[in-house]
Amino acid sequence: xxxxxxxxxxxxxxxxxxxxxxxxxxxxxxxxxxxxxxxxxxxxxxxxxxxxxxxxxxxxxxxxxxxxxxxxxxxxxxxxxxxxxxxxxxxxxxxxxxxxxxxxxxxxxxxxxxxxxxxxxxxxxxxxxxxxxxxxxxxxxxxxxxxxxxxxxxxxxxxxxxxxxxxxxxxxxxxxxxxxxxxxxxxxxxxxxxxxxxxxxxxxxxxxxxxxxxxxxxxxxxxxxxxxxxxxxxxxxxxxxxxxxxxxxxxxxxxxxxxxxxxxxxxxxxxxxxxxxxxxxxxxxxxxxxxxxxxxxxxxx
Amino acid sequence: xxxxxxxxxxxxxxxxxxxxxxxxxxxxxxxxxxxxxxxxxxxxxxxxxxxxxxxxxxxxxxxxxxxxxxxxxxxxxxxxxxxxxxxxxxxxxxxxxxxxxx
Amino acid sequence: xxxxxxxxxxxxxxxxxxxxxxxxxxxxxxxxxxxxxxxxxxxxxxxxxxxxxxxxxxxxxxxxxxxxxxxxxxxxxxxxxxxxxxxxxxxxxxxxxxxxxxxxxxxxxxxxxxxxxxxxxxxxxxxxxxxxxxxxxxxxxxxxxxxxxxxxxxxxxxxxxxxxxxxxxxxxxxxxxxxxxxxxxxxxxxxxxxxxxxxxxxxxxxxxxxxxxxxxxxxxxxxxxxxxxxxxxxxxxxxxxxxxxxxxxxxxxxxxxxxxxxxxxxxxxxxxxxxxxxxxxxxxxxxxxxxxxxxxxxxxxxxxxxxxxxxxxxxxxxxxxxxxxxxxxxxxxxxxxxxxxxxxxxxxxxxxxxxxxxxxxxxxxxxxxxxxxxxxxxxxxxxxxxxxxxxxxxxxx
Numbered sequence: 001x002x003x004x005x006x007x008x009x010x011x012x013x014x015x016x017x018x019x020x021x022x023x024x025x026x027x028x029x030x031x032x033x034x035x036x037x038x039x040x041x042x043x044x045x046x047x048x049x050x051x052x053x054x055x056x057x058x059x060x061x062x063x064x065x066x067x068x069x070x071x072x073x074x075x076x077x078x079x080x081x082x083x084x085x086x087x088x089x090x091x092x093x094x095x096x097x098x099x100x101x102x103x104x105x106x107x108x109x110x111x112x113x114x115x116x117x118x119x120x121x122x123x124x125x126x127x128x129x130x131x132x133x134x135x136x137x138x139x140x141x142x143x144x145x146x147x148x149x150x151x152x153x154x155x156x157x158x159x160x161x162x163x164x165x166x167x168x169x170x171x172x173x174x175x176x177x178x179x180x181x182x183x184x185x186x187x188x189x190x191x192x193x194x195x196x197x198x199x200x201x202x203x204x205x206x207x208x209x210x211x212x213x214x215x216x217x218x219x220x221x222x223x224x225x226x227x228x229x230x231x232x233x234x235x236x237x238x239x240x241x242x243x244x245x246x247x248x249x250x251x252x253x254x255x256x257x258x259x260x261x262x263x264x265x266x267x268x269x270x271x272x273x274x275x276x277x278x279x280x281x282x283x284x285x286x287x288x289x290x291x292x293x294x295x296x297x298x299x300x301x
Numbered sequence: 302x303x304x305x306x307x308x309x310x311x312x313x314x315x316x317x318x319x320x321x322x323x324x325x326x327x328x329x330x331x332x333x334x335x336x337x338x339x340x341x342x343x344x345x346x347x348x349x350x351x352x353x354x355x356x357x358x359x360x361x362x363x364x365x366x367x368x369x370x371x372x373x374x375x376x377x378x379x380x381x382x383x384x385x386x387x388x389x390x391x392x393x394x395x396x397x398x399x400x401x402x403x
Numbered sequence: 404x405x406x407x408x409x410x411x412x413x414x415x416x417x418x419x420x421x422x423x424x425x426x427x428x429x430x431x432x433x434x435x436x437x438x439x440x441x442x443x444x445x446x447x448x449x450x451x452x453x454x455x456x457x458x459x460x461x462x463x464x465x466x467x468x469x470x471x472x473x474x475x476x477x478x479x480x481x482x483x484x485x486x487x488x489x490x491x492x493x494x495x496x497x498x499x500x501x502x503x504x505x506x507x508x509x510x511x512x513x514x515x516x517x518x519x520x521x522x523x524x525x526x527x528x529x530x531x532x533x534x535x536x537x538x539x540x541x542x543x544x545x546x547x548x549x550x551x552x553x554x555x556x557x558x559x560x561x562x563x564x565x566x567x568x569x570x571x572x573x574x575x576x577x578x579x580x581x582x583x584x585x586x587x588x589x590x591x592x593x594x595x596x597x598x599x600x601x602x603x604x605x606x607x608x609x610x611x612x613x614x615x616x617x618x619x620x621x622x623x624x625x626x627x628x629x630x631x632x633x634x635x636x637x638x639x640x641x642x643x644x645x646x647x648x649x650x651x652x653x654x655x656x657x658x659x660x661x662x663x664x665x666x667x668x669x670x671x672x673x674x675x676x677x678x679x680x681x682x683x684x685x686x687x688x689x690x691x692x693x694x695x696x697x698x699x700x701x702x703x704x705x706x707x708x709x710x711x712x713x714x715x716x717x718x719x720x721x722x723x724x725x726x727x728x729x730x731x732x733x734x735x736x737x738x739x740x741x742x743x744x745x746x747x748x749x750x751x752x753x754x755x756x757x758x759x760x761x762x763x764x765x766x767x768x769x770x771x772x773x774x775x776x777x778x779x780x781x782x783x784x785x786x787x788x789x790x791x792x793x794x795x796x797x798x799x800x
Contacts, residue, residue, distance in 0.1 A: 011353035018304035018362040022330035025360065027337060027381035033360040047476065047604055060614035063310050068328035070604035072475050073613035075498055078468030081460060085430060085472020085480075086604075092427035092456045092478050095606070116468065119461030193357055219381075227382030227395075230358045316630075319623050321564060322503030323616065324602040327609035 009197045014040050023066035024058040028226030030190045030216035030233055031055055031132040035103050037193055038130055038212075041200040044069055046099040047086050051079035051113060053105040054139040055132065077112045079104045080120035080129060087125045099204055100127040106147035107137040110173050117211075121180040124208040128200070131173070131211070134218035142221040146171045149241070150288065151281040152273050154221075159276035169288055177211045178247040185247040189215040191234025195244060195255065215242045223272015232270065239267045240289050245300065252300035264289060304362065305330050307376050330377075334361070338380030340395040346370045348392035355384035355393060406587045413576040414439035416544040416583055417483070417509045417569065420551030422453045423591040424507070427478035430458035430469035434488040435521045436577040437511040441483060455481075463488035467495030467506070474504040475612055477603040479555065482506065485573060486513035486527040493531065499566040500535025501628060502613055503602045505558035506566040508536075509551065512674065512725075513573040514760040522761020523573030524725040525673065529702070529734040535628060537567045537635055538702045540674040544581040547571050549652060552591060553642050559598050562634045572675040572725075574761065586650050594649045632704045639701065657706035659698040662688065663713045666695025668776035670721040671710075673699045673735055676764055680723075683769040694773045705738055711746035718780035719751050721772050725758040732789045751779055757792040768793050 007013070019039035025032040031054050039046065048071040050056035056073045059066045074082035079102045087100040104113055109131040117129060136154050137143040144154040148166045153159040157166040177185045183206045188196035196214055203210035217233045219226045236242040240261035246253045264286050268274040277285075310331035313319050344355070349370060356364045356371055363374040364384060385393040411419070418440050421429070429448075431441045447453035456473075460466045463484050470480040484492065489510055499506050510528050514520040528538060537557065541547045550569050558567040571577050604610050616624055640656045647653035659677075662684060663669055672680050677698040684696045697713050699706070714720050720743070724733025731737070736754035743750065755772045758764045775786060 011357040016303045016366060021304045021328070021362050022307075022332070022334065022377050023361070024334070027360075027379035028383055029360050033358065036360065036362050037357075044609075045606055049472070057615070060611045062323065062325060062614050062616045062620055063329060064332050065325050065327055065329040065611040065614070067611050068305055068609070070327060070606075070609045071611050072472075072604060073615075074472070075464070075468055075494055077464060078495070081465035081468035082472035082475075084458060084460075084465075085428065085469035085474075086476055087472075088430075088456045088458055088469070089428050089473030089476040089478035089480070092473070093476065095476070098606070115461060116465050119465055122461070123459060125458075190358075225382075227386035229360070229381070229383055230387055313623070316623060316627060319620075319627060320601075321627070322602050323501065323614045323624060324503070324610050324612045325614065327611050329611075 009041055009201050010194055014197065015043060017044070019068045020059070021066060021068055022064065024061070024064070025054060026220045028219045028229040029054070030218055030229050031105070031134055032058070033190045033193070033230070034130065034132045034196065034214045034216045037197050038101065038103070038200045039069065041197050042099045042101060042204055045097055046070065046101060047072070047090070049074050049079055049083040049086060049100065049102045051104050051108040052076040052139070053108050055103050057139050076108060078116050079108060079113055080116040083127045083129070084120050084123060084125045087127045102127065102129045104129070104131055105138070106131060106133040106135060107145040110146040110171050118180065121177065121182050121209045126207055127209055128203045129209065129211045131213045132216040133213060134216050134221060136221050138218050138221045147173065150285055151277050153276055154273070165276065165281070174213050174245065178252065181250060182211055182247065183208045185211040187213045187243060187245050189233045189237050189242055189244065190217065191215070191230055191232070191237055192244060193230070199246070221273065224270060235262070235267045238262045239264045240293055241267060243296065245296070254296055254300045257297065261293065303365065307333050333376045334379050335376055338378065338398050340380045340382065341375060341378065341398055342373055342380070342382070342384050342393050343396050344371055344373065345392045345394070348390055350390055352389065354387050354389065358383050358387050407585055408582055409585055410580055410582050411544060412439060412578050412580050413544045413547050413571045414511070414578065415443055416548040417551050417571065418443035418447070419585055420548035421481045422447050423586065423588060424481070424552055424555045424595055425479065426455050426481040428456045428458065428470070428473035428480045429482065430460050430466050430473065430480065431482045432460050432463045432466045432484065432488060434463070434485045436513060436573045437483045437485045437509065439577065440509055463491040464495060467492040467499065470506045471495065471499050471502060471504050474506055475604055477598065477600060477605065479598040480506050481508070483509040485511040486515045489527045489531060490515060493534070496531055496534035496536055501624070503564040504566060505564055505600070507551065507554045507558055507569070508566065509569045509571065511573045511577045512570050520760040523575055524759045524761070526726050528568060528570050529726045532703055532734065535565065535632070536703065537565055537632070538570060539700055540570045540702065541576070542675055542677045542698065543576070545583040545652070546654065547576065548583060548585065549646065549650070549654070552595060553646055556595050557635060557638050557642050559600070560638045563631055563638055564600060564602065565631050565635060570674065576675040590649055594645065636704050654700065657701045658709040658713065659700060660713045661696040661698065663695035663697055665693060666717065667693045667780045668719045668721070668773065669695040669697050669714055669717050670723060670772055670776065671697045671699055671735065671739055672723045673702065676723060676725070676758065679764065679766060680769050683766050683773065687770065687773055692773070692777060694777070699735065702735070702738065705742065707742040707745060710739060710742045711748060714743065714750060715748060717750055719753065719776040721753045721755055721776045723755050723757060723772065727756050727759070752788070753779070753786065754789040755792050756789065762793060764793065
């Protein structure tokens with residue numbers, strides 16, 4: 001692998017080819033933008049592995065095949081293990097210069113897929129695991145997942161006075177992955193698409209397992225207008241409820257340190273899933289955010 | 302070909318015409334998404350500064366580059382409006398589709 | 404490496420068979436009593452005699468998932484498991500068969516919790532008969548090695564493309580030592596061609612695999628899968644012949660009938676207990692009793708016609724099940740009864756449930772079964788159709 005600086009990827013120098021096209025995702029789907037951009041970075045010689053979830057559900061219903069390169073659907077808990085098999089299988093067959101990439105949702109990664117992900121990182125097989133995080137089980141109808149933030153209205157945590165939305169904070173999946181001392185892991189957002197693409201490029205150069213956690217808005221599940229999908233994913237980062245960071249060479253780096261985080265309430269107020277939030281929940285969300293940012297800015301580069 | 306085009310698909314008549322198991326060629330699109338739209342994006346080539354932002358952020362990849370400028374593949378555009386919303390110079394307008402009245 | 408005689412356990416025989424088949428990828432998780440298989444395979448990778456990628460997966464579900472992943476790019480894959488592990492990967496069994504991935508897997512038959520038991524019975528694999536895998540049950544260590552080789556050839560046949568489970572009785576067969584002949588690598592290479600399939604992802608012909616089908620197409624895919632399993636039957640018979648010609652050992656195809664032709668009664672057995680039953684048949688024949696033994700080698704596809712042909716005209720048929728489908732009967736019994744009913748054969752049939760959770764089945768137990776069948780043949784009083792044999796306690800009838 002060349003050790004010289006990698007040329008930065010952008011809209012002008014990226015391939016004109018489209019590898020995720022004609023799919024049935026909702027209009028304005030953040031997850032599909034993440035898949036589309038990642039595949040443009042990785043190119044033709046790629047095997048995509050997708051577990052049950054939005055991207056597999058909208059990508060391959062016979063006879064409509066929206067993946068324009070090799071792709072296979074795995075069992076729900078088994079995206080990382082199947083991808084390991086694909087990577088190792090092609091290595092055993094002597095097939096060179098390929099990428100194996102997983103596109104799995106937050107549910108398929110943080111909950112049901114966590115064991116297989118951990119095993120894959122442990123084995124360090126050459127694959128890129130991309131988790132597109134829309135903060136709920138969207139494909140099955142917007143149910144709460146381990147990455148649903150506090151106070152969210154989902155179909156299994158309805159708004160109301162008794163419980164009133166989900167009661168737990170997001171699992172810190174990026175740091176769980178980093179704790180494996182993975183070679184490369186990053187957080188990203190479709191609101192910062194060029195940053196995301198360049199992280200995919202970096203991940204593609206790892207001779208082992210790498211991980212990218214990309215924040216991907218969902219107009220259907222979040223109750224936002226379809227045209228704001230990229231903008232709202234940017235606002236999540238700008239108000240600190242998501243962050244852009246990397247883990248490499250055994251240390252964490254914060255890519256973006258805003259001097260001041262924008263008000264979380266503005267971001268939350270734009271979304272149907274947070275409309276019911278009372279002041280207590282908003283305060284807790286802000287407190288949790290601030291505590292995390294204190295720790296990150298203190299401990300990370 | 303940079304992206305798959307809409308294709309006419311003939312349904313199998315005999316069992317042997319089915320693929321062996323759930324495996325089929327990549328990039329095969331018998332179905333258009335055009336019918337999803339209520340609004341279609343129209344790019345004003347004069348106002349466009351070629352920043353490629355719309356091309357970058359289209360979730361469906363339907364904006365493509367040509368020597369004459371950026372165009373939309375209306376077979377597969379769903380009319381989400383992200384392109385128009387993200388354009389810095391307001392070169393894209395969302396225009397109501399003219400559908401036949403029932 | 405020329406063929407040689409070795410003194411090995413059933414598990415070791417399977418590992419030697421797997422090595423000869425030259426898999427590209429082995430992905431397995433340890434579970435008693437399969438552990439020796441994976442240990443030997445990893446030793447073989449270490450000493451260079453097995454050039455496969457050995458994946459240390461973190462669960463059985465991941466073992467099957469990884470095996471399918473490797474198969475999806477055209478690699479020959481092998482895995483092994485038992486009981487709890489087989490059930491943990493249960494959705495993966497359907498996935499492999501529906502996806503037409505010819506993975507070969509050894510299963511060490513072991514009782515399924517609860518209660519916990521590491522000892523053998525057939526509850527694990529019999530509960531997965533509907534998962535679309537070809538299932539063979541071997542009698543001894545030689546058959547274990549030989550069927551591991553045949554499994555790849557049958558599974559990978561272009562008309563079949565169906566995954567294949569080789570079953571060995573836990574401990575009784577996996578851990579007992581026998582003398583076997585290990586075939587020469589060159590002869591195995593000639594017997595087992597390279598793995599080819601249209602169902603794979605490649606850079607020359609990119610594919611979308613494992614897709615969804617709507618109600619408009621699903622039945623067609625399932626019909627295809629069923630027909631592939633039916634088409635496997637002549638392939639199984641032909642492979643048995645080809646194996647015999649290459650290596651000198653024939654296993655008689657889907658069933659092995661022992662002295663059934665002129666028998667008055669027939670006992671059906673599956674797996675290693677067949678060996679004990681053969682000894683009992685020989686003793687009883689020496690006493691002039693016309694008993695016959697039908698070894699069912701394959702449970703899927705099910706040899707309907709061969710079963711019918713071997714019990715037609717008999718006075719009574721017994722089925723030894725190391726299994727019980729609670730609230731009904733033993734699973735092998737259900738399959739036998741259905742095959743007989745389809746042939747219009749209304750012969751009295753009896754289910755002997757024995758050997759659960761490693762309970763011994765002695766020659767006396769098998770003689771008890773034959774005596775019961777002979778009593779029916781002689782016009783004796785009607786008896787229980789489903790009977791648990793060799794219980795350690797008395798029960799109230």
